[in-house]
Amino acid sequence: MDSDLYPSFRVLLVDDEPAWLRSLSLALESSAGITNVETCSDSRQVLELMAQQDFGLVLLDLTMPHVSGEELLTQIGERYPAVAVIVVSGLNQVGKVVTCMKLGAHDYYVKTDDEERIVCGVVRAIKHLELQREHKEMTQRFVSCELKHPEAFSAICTADRAMQAMFAYIEAVAKSPLPLLITGESGSGKELLAQATHRLSGCKGEMVAVNVAGLDDTVFADTLFGHLRGAFTGAEAVRRGMIEAAANGTLFLDEIGDLSIASQVKLLRLLQEGEYFPLGSDQPKRLKARVVVATHQNLEAKVAEGTFRRDLFYRLRAHHVEVPPLRERKGDIPYLLDLFLEEAAATLSKKKPTPPPGLVQLLSTYGFPGNVREFKAMVFDAVSTHKERMLSMESFVKSINASGGTVAERVPDQNPFASFEPLPTFANAAEYLLEEAMSRAGGNQTLAARLLGISQPSLWKRLKLTRR
Numbered sequence: 001m002d003s004d005l006y007p008s009f010r011v012l013l014v015d016d017e018p019a020w021l022r023s024l025s026l027a028l029e030s031s032a033g034i035t036n037v038e039t040c041s042d043s044r045q046v047l048e049l050m051a052q053q054d055f056g057l058v059l060l061d062l063t064m065p066h067v068s069g070e071e072l073l074t075q076i077g078e079r080y081p082a083v084a085v086i087v088v089s090g091l092n093q094v095g096k097v098v099t100c101m102k103l104g105a106h107d108y109y110v111k112t113d114d115e116e117r118i119v120c121g122v123v124r125a126i127k128h129l130e131l132q133r134e135h136k137e138m139t140q141r142f143v144s145c146e147l148k149h150p151e152a153f154s155a156i157c158t159a160d161r162a163m164q165a166m167f168a169y170i171e172a173v174a175k176s177p178l179p180l181l182i183t184g185e186s187g188s189g190k191e192l193l194a195q196a197t198h199r200l201s202g203c204k205g206e207m208v209a210v211n212v213a214g215l216d217d218t219v220f221a222d223t224l225f226g227h228l229r230g231a232f233t234g235a236e237a238v239r240r241g242m243i244e245a246a247a248n249g250t251l252f253l254d255e256i257g258d259l260s261i262a263s264q265v266k267l268l269r270l271l272q273e274g275e276y277f278p279l280g281s282d283q284p285k286r287l288k289a290r291v292v293v294a295t296h297q298n299l300e301a302k303v304a305e306g307t308f309r310r311d312l313f314y315r316l317r318a319h320h321v322e323v324p325p326l327r328e329r330k331g332d333i334p335y336l337l338d339l340f341l342e343e344a345a346a347t348l349s350k351k352k353p354t355p356p357p358g359l360v361q362l363l364s365t366y367g368f369p370g371n372v373r374e375f376k377a378m379v380f381d382a383v384s385t386h387k388e389r390m391l392s393m394e395s396f397v398k399s400i401n402a403s404g405g406t407v408a409e410r411v412p413d414q415n416p417f418a419s420f421e422p423l424p425t426f427a428n429a430a431e432y433l434l435e436e437a438m439s440r441a442g443g444n445q446t447l448a449a450r451l452l453g454i455s456q457p458s459l460w461k462r463l464k465l466t467r468r
């Protein structure tokens with residue numbers, strides 16, 4: 001990109017009249033030095049162009065053949081919420097202006113307006129976007145810095161770099177009024193992160209958690225919005241909704257990926273309009289809570305298959321963190337083991353047991369489909385049944401085998417045989433592998449078998465063959 005171009009992002013002018021496009025680009029350049037401009041006279045090409053280049057601002061005509069300006073405005077708003085759109089139309093109608101502003105237009109000008117006015121509006125929009133980009137960059141810079149409030153994350157035990165970066169991001173966006181989406185596998189710690197976000201938000205109210213999975217649409221509306229007395233048969237008293245309970249605090253909606261389409265519409269309207277009606281009331285109430293949502297589902301895939309609304313998805317992921325599964329942060333295993341041994345011993349009024357040598361290595365070979373929750377339950381189970389000073393490996397091996405014994409995927413970065421010339425024979429390679437596994441497992445056959453992803457009898461047979 002030519003650094004002499006202004007602004008740093010591209011500005012797209014869309015109009016079916018090439019003469020108007022030429023005249024407007026000339027005015028932008030001569031009056032305001034705006035040179036980073038692209039023009040497009042075919043509305044069908046707009047989204048394709050936007051997918052290819054970094055546009056920050058679009059000047060959009062409304063009445064065009066093929067795709068109308070209003071339709072484009074909607075699609076740009078959905079796909080590129082950070083891009084500002086200024087409508088420049090021949091239509092001088094208040095109704096049109098209101099519709100466009102509702103669809104998310106940044107500003108509206110009539111073509112007959114003084115050209116200078118339009119240029120000034122574009123300059124203002126560019127300044128606004130530059131500030132926004134600067135803010136975003138600052139936020140990203142925060143991510144690499146140390147935490148200002150590590151105590152907010154004290155309940156989350158981790159030494160993982162990706163987790164630390166996520167904490168820094170959460171610190172940077174915790175005070176934002178926009179929603180935060182927390183994704184990650186079940187049991188990976190999403191609710192703990194929601195609590196940390198609430199603590200950092202500085203909000204005086206409570207964090208109110210609602211698990212929306214399995215709520216039918218009426219129960220969802222009643223739970224969130226509440227109702228007046230007599231709103232429906234059986235509504236004998238006023239019910240305060242969870243939104244009100246979370247006023248000046250955080251409304252945490254868990255399992256958002258399971259929300260029915262009808263309830264998705266209600267949630268979208270709540271976020272768009274910032275107000276809601278308790279059932280049976282025609283008096284709107286304001287949403288005064290920060291909304292944080294979580295799911296273990298892949299929302300992008302759900303949007304693609306049509307079971308989650310695209311517009312709601314974009315609204316919810318104004319800020320987004322993805323919690324890595326435990327198998328991708330194995331370095332946390334010894335710390336979590338120590339924490340859970342301590343917690344289990346305290347809960348069960350026992351002395352904290354010593355973990356057997358090789359336990360961390362055994363656990364590192366396991367994929368933990370249930371993540372930290374599963375690990376915690378495993379440790380509590382082992383501590384509750386143990387009798388000696390040293391914890392037995394047996395309970396862990398049983399738990400792993402009972403869950404199907406998934407061995408974590410371990411693909412070496414490089415083929416270890418790539419540099420061999422000549423190649424070892426199959427028997428030689430197997431022998432070296434067995435020897436290495438036994439040495440790493442400290443002679444423990446159960447562990448060595450897990451390291452190799454084979455059963456213990458199968459390991460025993462192979463050892464017998466090689467030792468002949």
Ligand SMILES: Nc1ncnc2c1ncn2[C@@H]1O[C@H](COP(=O)(O)OP(=O)(O)OP(=O)(O)O)[C@@H](O)[C@H]1O
Nearest residue numbers: 155156157185186187188189190191192296372373
């Ligand atoms: N890093 C961690 N340190 C200590 N405890 C943790 C950690 N991560 C998770 N836990 C514990 O694991 C359990 C599950 O955590 P949490 O409920 O936050 O997971 P989740 O991702 O919200 O699960 P779900 O998707 O099922 O709602 C809780 O008991 C929590 O305290």
